[in-house]
Amino acid sequence: MESNTIRQEIKKLREIIRQHDYRYYIINQPTVTDDEYDALMRKLQELEKIHPEYLTPDSPTQRVAGKPQDGFPPFLHSQPLLSLNNAVLEDDVREFDQRLQRLLKQNQVEYVVELKIDGLAINLRYEEGILTHGATRGDGTTGEDVTPNIRTIKTIPLRLLGDKIPEVIEVQGEIFMGKNAFNRLNQERTAKSEPPFANPRNAAAGSLRQLDPRVTATRELQLFAYGATLIESSYSPTTQWELLTYLKKLGFKVNPHIQLVSSIEEAIHIHRKWESERKQLEYEIDGLVIKLNFLTDRSRLGTTSKSPRWAIAYKFEATTELTRVLDIEVNVGRTGTLTPVALLEPVNIGGVIVKRATLHNEDEMKRKDVRIGDWVLVGRAGDVIPEVVRVISEQRTGSEIIFQMPSTCPACHAPVKREVGEAAWKCVNLNCPAQRKEKIIHWASRDAMDIEGLGEKLVNQLIETSLVQTLSDLYRLNIEELIDLERMGPKSAGNLIQAIDRSKRKELARFIYALGIPFVGSHVAQILTNHFSSLEQIIEASEDQFLIIDGIGPKVSQSILNFFSIPENLTLLKELKALGVHPIQKKKEKSVKPQEFFQGKTFLFTGTLSHFTRKEAEDLVVSRGGKVAKAISSQVNYLIVGEQPGSKLQQAIKKNIPLLTESEFEEKIQSDF
Numbered sequence: 001m002e003s004n005t006i007r008q009e010i011k012k013l014r015e016i017i018r019q020h021d022y023r024y025y026i027i028n029q030p031t032v033t034d035d036e037y038d039a040l041m042r043k044l045q046e047l048e049k050i051h052p053e054y055l056t057p058d059s060p061t062q063r064v065a066g067k068p069q070d071g072f073p074p075f076l077h078s079q080p081l082l083s084l085n086n087a088v089l090e091d092d093v094r095e096f097d098q099r100l101q102r103l104l105k106q107n108q109v110e111y112v113v114e115l116k117i118d119g120l121a122i123n124l125r126y127e128e129g130i131l132t133h134g135a136t137r138g139d140g141t142t143g144e145d146v147t148p149n150i151r152t153i154k155t156i157p158l159r160l161l162g163d164k165i166p167e168v169i170e171v172q173g174e175i176f177m178g179k180n181a182f183n184r185l186n187q188e189r190t191a192k193s194e195p196p197f198a199n200p201r202n203a204a205a206g207s208l209r210q211l212d213p214r215v216t217a218t219r220e221l222q223l224f225a226y227g228a229t230l231i232e233s234s235y236s237p238t239t240q241w242e243l244l245t246y247l248k249k250l251g252f253k254v255n256p257h258i259q260l261v262s263s264i265e266e267a268i269h270i271h272r273k274w275e276s277e278r279k280q281l282e283y284e285i286d287g288l289v290i291k292l293n294f295l296t297d298r299s300r301l302g303t304t305s306k307s308p309r310w311a312i313a314y315k316f317e318a319t320t321e322l323t324r325v326l327d328i329e330v331n332v333g334r335t336g337t338l339t340p341v342a343l344l345e346p347v348n349i350g351g352v353i354v355k356r357a358t359l360h361n362e363d364e365m366k367r368k369d370v371r372i373g374d375w376v377l378v379g380r381a382g383d384v385i386p387e388v389v390r391v392i393s394e395q396r397t398g399s400e401i402i403f404q405m406p407s408t409c410p411a412c413h414a415p416v417k418r419e420v421g422e423a424a425w426k427c428v429n430l431n432c433p434a435q436r437k438e439k440i441i442h443w444a445s446r447d448a449m450d451i452e453g454l455g456e457k458l459v460n461q462l463i464e465t466s467l468v469q470t471l472s473d474l475y476r477l478n479i480e481e482l483i484d485l486e487r488m489g490p491k492s493a494g495n496l497i498q499a500i501d502r503s504k505r506k507e508l509a510r511f512i513y514a515l516g517i518p519f520v521g522s523h524v525a526q527i528l529t530n531h532f533s534s535l536e537q538i539i540e541a542s543e544d545q546f547l548i549i550d551g552i553g554p555k556v557s558q559s560i561l562n563f564f565s566i567p568e569n570l571t572l573l574k575e576l577k578a579l580g581v582h583p584i585q586k587k588k589e590k591s592v593k594p595q596e597f598f599q600g601k602t603f604l605f606t607g608t609l610s611h612f613t614r615k616e617a618e619d620l621v622v623s624r625g626g627k628v629a630k631a632i633s634s635q636v637n638y639l640i641v642g643e644q645p646g647s648k649l650q651q652a653i654k655k656n657i658p659l660l661t662e663s664e665f666e667e668k669i670q671s672d673f
């Protein structure tokens with residue numbers, strides 16, 4: 001045979017096999033027997049073996065061609081793969097619809113309703129119609145490139161079909177394992193004394209992340225495509241429905257249960273139907289996805305930082321199981337919040353073994369009346385932390401123990417505080433090891449002490465190497481210690497030491513904000529420093545002294561009092577002072593604090609002052625409790641004399657009214673401050 005004819009023959013064979021693959025795997029309508037199919041495949045393999053020069057990666061023979069890998073290289077998605085907002089309640093879904101109607105100024109919004117397959121999201125890139133990359137979702141921006149494994153999945157085309165093939169497209173879909181395949185796999189694993197997978201989702205994820213694509217090839221994974229980014233394409237669909245139709249034409253498997261609806265009530269109806277019928281499906285679903293149909297409207301709505309505004313995941317109610325509370329412990333979060341957690345007799349809920357469930361806070365725990373030893377219903381919805389739904393109080397024996405929240409922090413043993421109107425107990429110890437990372441990052445942040453170069457990564461390094469255990473340790477660092485850190489040169493070490501040094505003389509308001517007192521943001525810190533002239537005054541102030549300040553309510557004042565009542569915090573403040581951290585109080589323009597010298601006295605000005613305008617000087621007097629007169633009278637206690645005084649000076653001298661020069665006046669203003 002002439003070589004050109006052979007090339008044609010190979011090409012023809014591949015097209016025939018692709019068509020059969022499509023009919024078999026995608027639309028379940030095979031037109032040949034398995035024997036006939038195998039014969040075609042053998043013929044192609046033979047020809048490719050004799051003529052390796054015609055072998056291409058998109059050939060149907062090349063699905064399992066990769067070698068075991070060392071790891072998965074990163075893959076940058078052309079557009080972030082965002083996660084969807086979740087709803088469980090019908091009202092939340094109606095609210096979603098209302099919001100879209102409002103934003104789009106439409107009375108009715110059209111949606112596509114899709115099943116939410118319980119698998120893992122994947123992004124597939126095709127260039128000139130050929131699969132070039134397949135990557136997991138990862139953090140949404142960058143995923144893991146698992147192309148050799150992706151190629152083994154028969155429902156993923158290696159080459160796109162049809163006549164409207166885009167130059168570059170990224171197709172998104174869900175990789176999953178069917179229930180039968182899952183059961184077969186677990187039987188095999190059990191027979192080989194390997195641990196079975198807990199659920200099909202984990203099995204799919206584990207199979208896709210195999211370093212050896214030959215293992216993935218045995219795992220019967222499937223794909224449903226549900227979205228696409230057309231990067232270079234002459235064709236662009238206008239609706240989600242058109243897009244899904246287009247994906248089918250390109251050779252993808254799209255879930256057959258998609259529905260186009262013209263109202264949210266129809267979507268809710270479909271949800272109710274699947275809630276009872278989901279068990280009949282051959283794969284697991286955990287809800288529905290409701291997507292705005294018109295793509296132009298989508299771009300009008302845009303996305304928040306985490307999720308698109310045009311879609312919502314409408315999940316099924318949490319599945320619940322019965323188990324016992326073995327104990328209750330308290331966790332300290334990174335912001336100091338104490339959360340009671342029920343330790344459970346391990347229980348399998350929807351395929352996941354649950355050993356702990358959150359009790360949220362003291363009020364919730366009391367409202368549900370959860371006691372140690374209780375039988376409880378525990379619920380889990382999707383990736384949400386499992387929670388105790390309710391107690392089966394009929395099963396109580398009388399030996400159950402009521403749990404008391406601790407009065408000290410489990411991580412640092414400092415007394416814990418509960419803020420006014422808050423459900424949570426908090427540890428506000430600045431040195432609490434459970435929180436120190438957050439505290440130091442906040443301390444160094446731009447609006448606080450503004451220590452340039454001290455970001456999250458470096459804080460982690462400093463804590464891991466034990467160079468910094470408390471805030472005050474920052475001011476004990478030296479260049480030699482810093483240079484020993486990874487990725488730290490002498491220059492950046494020097495810069496950091498300088499930045500830390502500069503932070504010793506920041507404004508008091510920044511310092512107060514940097515302390516991270518609950519409810520004391522930069523604005524409140526500013527109000528405090530406008531009112532008080534030193535840190536000491538704030539520490540010693542009583543609740544009444546806070547409450548007379550405009551902008552400070554009982555919640556804030558209680559929080560400040562709590563903070564300074566912790567001995568650990570006062571010790572730390574002393575340490576900081578000893579290490580040279582002396583926040584400065586900016587010169588006051590205004591003060592509402594009465595000052596003895598001015599209190600109740602009347603002042604008169606004459607001439608021009610060099611450091612103040614007349615208005616500023618008068619305000620200073622008034623703010624210190626004094627009064628300002630317009631003319632000489634027996635009421636005037638002092639005449640303040642500037643440059644080129646007027647006739648008032650002579651009159652004052654006649655009446656024996658004491659005189660103040662501008663510099664004497666300034667001295668009086670600044671005394672006590």
Ligand SMILES: [Zn+2]
Nearest residue numbers: 409412427432
């Ligand atoms: Zn603590």
